[in-house]
Amino acid sequence: MEDGVLKEGFLVKRGHIVHNWKVRWFILRQNTLLYYKLDGGQKVTPPRGQILLDGCAITCPCLEYENRPLLIKLKTRTSTEYFLEACSREERDAWAFEITGAIHAGQPGKVQQLHILRNSFKLPPHISxxxxxxxxxxxxxxxxxxxxxxxxxxxxxxxxxxxxxxxxxxxxxxxxxxxxxxxxxxxxxxxxxxxxxxxxxxxxxxxxxxxxxxxxxxxxxxxxxxxKKKISAKEEISVSTVELSGRVVKQGYLAKQGHKRKNWKVRRFVLRKDPAFLHYYDPSKEENRPAGVKGNVQGNLFKVITKDDTHYYIQASSKAERAEWIEAIKKLT
CATH class of the missing domain: 1.10.10.10 (Winged helix-like DNA-binding domain superfamily/Winged helix DNA-binding domain)
Known part of the structure; x- marks a missing residue:
């Protein structure tokens, strides 16, 4: 991570003029949150925009969009509102914690209070x-x-x-x-x-x-x-409920190469166990159903990552994250 960078990674951002949702690469610094457009799953410089954190108010969780429960809302000093969506509750809370810390950097008491909140009760992993x-x-x-x-x-x-x-x-x-x-x-x-x-x-x-x-x-x-919404018969056929019944062991944003056009797009990947499946979702869409299935992990794992860890079709945002994904998938094969 670069000097002065508190946190970086993918978030889905709502557009200002047209309220569509697009994945952007975000970099948090002490007084600014920068966001970048993506090309091939990598950030394009210079930044697409920046959010000045001085005088900013943060709302987390933000429940203004029923189908997007993992939102953070930032309201700047000039009353501009930004809606940012993470890939999981843990990731959303981590971003909210770091952003709140950056906003209150000059108030040690507030930062200490945040640390206490962050280290309080955690949901036991066995509870579904x-x-x-x-x-x-x-x-x-x-x-x-x-x-x-x-x-x-x-x-x-x-x-x-x-x-x-x-x-x-x-x-x-x-x-x-x-x-x-x-x-x-x-x-x-x-x-x-x-x-x-x-x-x-x-x-x-x-x-x-x-x-x-x-x-x-x-x-x-x-x-x-x-x-409670019913899914159509077509969707029921394409997404087996058995596939989606496993416990989520890891999820996050990764860049995936297309099968036909070979272009790269960011997708939210979810790894489940018992049964073991790796699904990916289009984060710009509101419906929470797989845009594709990389199949049963046992059978199709090395179509995703090669055995020697050099040639892969899914791209993580860092070497450490790539290693974490490989380790998580290997445990299920």
Whole structure:
């Protein structure tokens, strides 16, 4: 990494004039966030633009786009808004942490507070969010949405924050109310849950890195509709649910060479185990389904990376990242 660079990597950025989404290479320095256009999966100099961090406000998680739950919003001193999407919750939080640190570089107390927040409760690796949500939907033992009132308004099919915290503890998904609140925040950040009404929305708008979920009988939540959408028969054939049922062990942005035109495009790759598959997605599209499958990892691995690690069709953004991907894939073959 170059001198003075705090973090660098791929993020998906919303366009200012035409609100389309494009992958850009971002470099974070102490007072600026630079972004570059890509050619062949590599950054093109000079930078396409820069975001001045002095006086900037950061919102993470940003829930303004229902189908993009991994967003960071930056609002500059001049009120220009930037929407940036990461490839995973961990990567989004890492970017938010580093950017917030750069914004508050002159305030050691604030930076120390961020370190404490970052090192607080982590979701145990054996807990599957999909399993929790499936159990929440269970007709007999799950969470039953019902009409609830807040400030004189009635909201259908909602549940209160403290009820979900009680449920997570009683089903042994969390050992304490603090853990349950953190887990509920994660479910919301990953777009499984949605805040409803003024009380829960107010916590989201605060923009702090502290917990976003409210353990309270006045805060209302509901299931996010985007996870109930039916997929077409054509999509069902092209994407096997068995393929997508494995646990995610690694994900990130990588440049992939096209099969026919041999051009390079950045894709979000997801490596799953039990069963082992490597899928890739077009990050500029909103639908969260594979744009392609590199097949069962066991059978097609070396169509991606050669055995001697010299000739490959997928390009990582650094030698260290390439080594991490190779190591992760080798463990599944």
């Amino acid at each position: 969010l999909h399993r929790i949500v499936d159990k929440m939907h269970d007709g007999s033992t799950g969470i039953r949405p019902s009409p609830n009132m807040e400030q004189g308004s009635t909201y259908k099919k909602t549940f209160i924050g403290s009820s979900l915290v009680d449920w997570l503890i009683s089903n042994s998904f969390a050992a304490s109310r603090l853990e349950a609140v953190t887990l509920a925040s994660v479910l919301m950040e990953e777009n499984f849950l949605r805040p409803v009404g003024a009380r829960s929305m107010e916590a989201i708008r605060s923009g702090d890195l502290a917990e976003q979920f409210v353990d309270d009988s006045t805060a209302l939540y509901t299931f996010a509709e985007s996870h």
